[in-house]
Amino acid sequence: MAANAPFTIVVGVDxxxxxxxxxxxxxxxxxxxxxxxxxxxxxxxxYVSDALGQSWDYEIFRTDAQVILDEELDRVRGATVPVEGRVVQGNPGAVLVEASRGADLVAVGSRGHGGFAGLLLGSVSSQAVHHAHCPVLVFREPPARPAPV
Known part of the structure; x- marks a missing residue:
């Protein structure tokens, strides 16, 4: 980013x-x-079609994404920093990589709701780490603490 531009952090929200x-x-x-x-x-x-030949209600995908973003923006409402939210159609990893062109840092979770539970790094965070145009910070789920004895 330009030296006089404010520090910008892109956050992947899922x-x-x-x-x-x-x-x-x-x-x-x-x-x-x-x-x-x-x-x-x-x-x-x-990427897959319905086995019964039914058509998808494509609007529901955009609507669900908007609900997820709105809930997160509501959660951080009142933060002392400007927070802008956007819903973007596209592969999440590619969307983050493109947004990284205008960012100083990308922050993303290690794994979202898809994929395999045992993976340490999901496909979206892996794509961001390998292709972003700025540093990427990946947040892992904290390890489970043993129950007190």
Missing amino acids: GSAQSRAAMDWAVEEARLRHGSILALTAWHYP
Whole structure:
């Protein structure tokens, strides 16, 4: 980013605990740096068709993404930093990589709601780490603490 532009953090928002942790960290970091946050929720059409030949209600994908973003923006409402939210149609990893062109940092959860539970890094966070045009901070789910004895 330009030296006179405010520090900008792009946060991938998908409703997961990891993306909420990324947003919480970004709010504090943006406050310390007198910066701003761009919260992105991406959606795309499914790659498979319905086996029964029924048509998809494609509007529901965009609507669900908007609900996820709105809930996250409501959660951080009152933050002392500017937070802009956008819903973007496209592959979430590609959307984050493109947004990274105008950012100083990308913050993303390690795994969202899709994929395999045992993976340490999901496809979206992996794509961001390998292709972003700025540093990427990946938030993992905290390890489970043993129950007190």
